[in-house]
Amino acid sequence: MSAFLTRLRQIARAMVGAPDYDAYLRHMREHHPGTSPLSETQLFRERQEARYGGKNGGKCC
Amino acid sequence: MARHIPWILIAIVGAVALAMVALSRGEAVNALWIVVAAVSSFLVAYRYYALYIARHVMRLDPARPTPAIRRADGMDYVATDRTVLFGHHFAAIAGAGPLVGPVLAAQMGYLPGTLWIIAGVVLAGAVQDFMVLFISMRRDGKSLGELIRMEMGQVAGTIALFGAFMIMVIILAVLALIVVKALAESPWGMFTVAATVPLAIFMGVYTRWIRPGRIGEVSVLGLVGLLAAIVYGQSIAQSPFWGPAFTFTPVQLCWILIGYGAVASVLPVWLLLAPRDYLSTFLKIGAIAALAIGIVIMAPPLKMHAVTQFVDGGGPVWSGGLFPFLFITIACGAVSGFHALIASGTTPKLIASEGDARIIGYGAMLMEAFVAIMALVGASILDPGIYFTMNSPAAVIGTDAASAAAAVTSMGFPISSDLILQTAKDVGEHSIISRAGGAPTLAVAMAEIFSHVVGGPAMKAFWYHFAILFEALFILTAVDAGTRAGRFMLQDLIALAVPGFKDTTSPIPGFVATGLCVAAWGFFLHQGVTDPLGGVNTLWPVFGISNQMLAAIALMLATAVLFRMKRDRYAWVTMAPTAWLLICTVSAGWLKLFSADAKVGFLAHAAKFSEAAGRGEVLAPAKSMAEMEKIVFNDRTDAALCAIFLAVVLSLLFFTIRTCLAARRTDRPTAQEIPAAMATAE
Numbered sequence: 133m134s135a136f137l138t139r140l141r142q143i144a145r146a147m148v149g150a151p152d153y154d155a156y157l158r159h160m161r162e163h164h165p166g167t168s169p170l171s172e173t174q175l176f177r178e179r180q181e182a183r184y185g186g187k188n189g190g191k192c193c
Numbered sequence: 194m195a196r197h198i199p200w201i202l203i204a205i206v207g208a209v210a211l212a213m214v215a216l217s218r219g220e221a222v223n224a225l226w227i228v229v230a231a232v233s234s235f236l237v238a239y240r241y242y243a244l245y246i247a248r249h250v251m252r253l254d255p256a257r258p259t260p261a262i263r264r265a266d267g268m269d270y271v272a273t274d275r276t277v278l279f280g281h282h283f284a285a286i287a288g289a290g291p292l293v294g295p296v297l298a299a300q301m302g303y304l305p306g307t308l309w310i311i312a313g314v315v316l317a318g319a320v321q322d323f324m325v326l327f328i329s330m331r332r333d334g335k336s337l338g339e340l341i342r343m344e345m346g347q348v349a350g351t352i353a354l355f356g357a358f359m360i361m362v363i364i365l366a367v368l369a370l371i372v373v374k375a376l377a378e379s380p381w382g383m384f385t386v387a388a389t390v391p392l393a394i395f396m397g398v399y400t401r402w403i404r405p406g407r408i409g410e411v412s413v414l415g416l417v418g419l420l421a422a423i424v425y426g427q428s429i430a431q432s433p434f435w436g437p438a439f440t441f442t443p444v445q446l447c448w449i450l451i452g453y454g455a456v457a458s459v460l461p462v463w464l465l466l467a468p469r470d471y472l473s474t475f476l477k478i479g480a481i482a483a484l485a486i487g488i489v490i491m492a493p494p495l496k497m498h499a500v501t502q503f504v505d506g507g508g509p510v511w512s513g514g515l516f517p518f519l520f521i522t523i524a525c526g527a528v529s530g531f532h533a534l535i536a537s538g539t540t541p542k543l544i545a546s547e548g549d550a551r552i553i554g555y556g557a558m559l560m561e562a563f564v565a566i567m568a569l570v571g572a573s574i575l576d577p578g579i580y581f582t583m584n585s586p587a588a589v590i591g592t593d594a595a596s597a598a599a600a601v602t603s604m605g606f607p608i609s610s611d612l613i614l615q616t617a618k619d620v621g622e623h624s625i626i627s628r629a630g631g632a633p634t635l636a637v638a639m640a641e642i643f644s645h646v647v648g649g650p651a652m653k654a655f656w657y658h659f660a661i662l663f664e665a666l667f668i669l670t671a672v673d674a675g676t677r678a679g680r681f682m683l684q685d686l687i688a689l690a691v692p693g694f695k696d697t698t699s700p701i702p703g704f705v706a707t708g709l710c711v712a713a714w715g716f717f718l719h720q721g722v723t724d725p726l727g728g729v730n731t732l733w734p735v736f737g738i739s740n741q742m743l744a745a746i747a748l749m750l751a752t753a754v755l756f757r758m759k760r761d762r763y764a765w766v767t768m769a770p771t772a773w774l775l776i777c778t779v780s781a782g783w784l785k786l787f788s789a790d791a792k793v794g795f796l797a798h799a800a801k802f803s804e805a806a807g808r809g810e811v812l813a814p815a816k817s818m819a820e821m822e823k824i825v826f827n828d829r830t831d832a833a834l835c836a837i838f839l840a841v842v843l844s845l846l847f848f849t850i851r852t853c854l855a856a857r858r859t860d861r862p863t864a865q866e867i868p869a870a871m872a873t874a875e
Contacts, residue, residue, distance in 0.1 A: 139277070142274070145408060146273065146280050146284075148284070148467075148475075151268070159265060159266070159271070173405040175268075177405070177463070178268070180463055184470070
């Protein structure tokens with residue numbers, strides 16, 4: 133049941149383009165071990181700007 | 194063979210359901226037959242046709258690294274689980290379009306629209322989304338404009354970018370017009386929509402400073418606020434002071450929206466746009482799910498005729514005959530060019546495996562078609578008298594219940610003035626006459642369905658305003674986000690002539706481009722709002738033509754890519770829908786320009802009015818010489834717009850043919866994919 137709820141939460145967050153912080157940390161650990169990753173808040177703000185800034189073509193009618 | 198048996202059974206069920214819908218005459222058909230016919234067709238198409246495209250046309254290779262693997266950066270390029278990505282992609286493609294088009298198309302009866310949505314999505318719409326996703330996925334997730342430039346040349350890419358900008362302008366104007374039509378003279382609706390602005394700002398501050406990133410809890414808080422606004426809106430509307438304060442004429446609303454668009458699109462995104470997008474996305478998905486459940490529980494009979502007399506043209510909702518105008522009226526839901534921008538946007542950068550492309554590209558579009566089917570069902574379960582009362586222009590049916598009842602009854606859809614007044618009272622509106630644009634009609638239908646399941650007749654007014662709010666909310670989000678996207682498109686275009694206009698360090702180019710973008714859609718919105726013929730009548734066909742033309746452009750790109758991959762023998766998969774869309778859009782565009790029927794052709798209409806003005810006559814619905822001149826000017830602007838769209842699509846047809854012929858002359862593939870060997874991680 134908790135796996136189902138986690139998945140539901142992930143889907144809901146993906147619908148509005150919110151990042152998956154665990155996936156980001158995993159990526160940073162695997163590919164850039166020396167660098168310090170953004171904090172969860174920093175990543176959220178960065179992604180919010182990227183999604184809504186307008187360069188992604190917006191949404192459909 | 195055994196593995197095909199369940200699918201054969203589904204196909205038989207679908208065929209029986211379709212036969213029930215198409216052949217039954219004289220007695221009311223249950224709406225569930227349409228739903229069953231659509232769902233079984235979609236399942237079979239997904240299992241066989243989409244698989245054929247994946248295996249033979251595209252030759253998808255799950256082992257080949259996608260952009261998310263190759264360029265993984267933890268931000269833009271992230272390999273994402275396919276159910277999660279399906280949600281992301283579906284939320285991005287499903288907007289107001291699939292809800293509005295089918296409602297307008299119901300004037301020809303439910304049958305033509307149903308058949309077009311089912312056939313259109315299976316053979317054209319889902320193919321387009323799937324192909325563009327495939328092409329972008331093999332090219333690092335590049336956008337549609339860049340893909341056209343890569344495969345068909347610089348000039349073709351620039352023309353496509355210009356076309357996409359014009360389409361964006363028309364979409365924003367039409368969407369804003371729908372909001373104006375839904376909120377004009379409706380203090381209850383206006384209050385609830387206005388209340389979302391402070392609510393969203395509160396949510397923005399909350400996610401920015403108080404609890405950063407907590408989207409779930411802030412959305413719950415927002416939803417509570419929204420429901421409170423709907424409940425409280427009734428007392429606001431009845432208050433002798435606040436009622437009139439929230440009552441606006443269409444022209445006032447038009448200016449409010451233009452001002453709102455200009456201000457909202459330069460605010461920081463976290464303040465208004467992002468939080469409202471959370472609300473509108475979750476509300477939209479929730480409302481779609483609730484509508485599906487409601488239709489299944491209620492199992493309503495269809496009251497609209499299967500086919501009305503308006504298939505020959507002359508309908509009050511929009512002009513023109515079934516061919517070609519039905520096929521441009523239902524744009525989103527059957528095939529939508531705008532999806533090509535989404536399928537070449539964030540989705541190809543997130544897809545984890547090529548094997549997921551079928552469910553994301555083809556599957557999500559089938560889901561959108563299902564939404565369109567539900568909208569068509571919604572419009573068709575209403576009394577046709579109510580439908581035509583709500584959707585005919587005031588110039589045809591007058592503005593009071595008695596004249597509307599008489600006019601609609603004489604069309605062959607008997608209705609009493611009491612029923613018109615009672616329906617308005619049930620949903621808490623002053624009037625339901627001539628509330629064109631699709632949204633109010635769908636809201637009445639949703640109120641009918643939801644109140645059947647929860648709350649009974651007493652809840653109708655609540656559900657009606659809930660439905661209006663949900664439609665207005667995501668349209669306003671689209672206006673805001675679209676203005677921002679349009680601004681960047683315009684900056685790219687202007688930068689071709691004035692280098693340095695893309696400069697992001699100076700705020701001036703951004704402000705200039707935003708201003709131009711708002712002015713462009715604001716112009717068409719104002720034209721639509723003041724159009725004595727009721728703007729939806731005029732603007733929706735232009736929108737439909739432009740959106741389907743973008744779809745034709747995307748499918749032409751797909752065709753050119755297949756030729757360049759030396760897969761000519763499979764190119765019929767994209768050439769057939771391209772041909773159909775070109776036939777529909779070019780003939781619709783041509784008729785809109787040159788038809789001698791003044792109800793259809795912009796130029797004929799302009800000529801009729803300018804000749805009358807020359808004789809000093811004032812023709813209805815104009816009331817003065819100034820209005821006569823305005824009509825002529827609007828007609829000529831719309832005609833020019835149609836001519837531009839025709840020029841864009843025909844020139845891209847030329848580039849496509851040239852590209853395909855060049856590809857035929859070489860004996861090896863020339864498509865510029867990232868080679869599989871190079872595609873391994875850096």
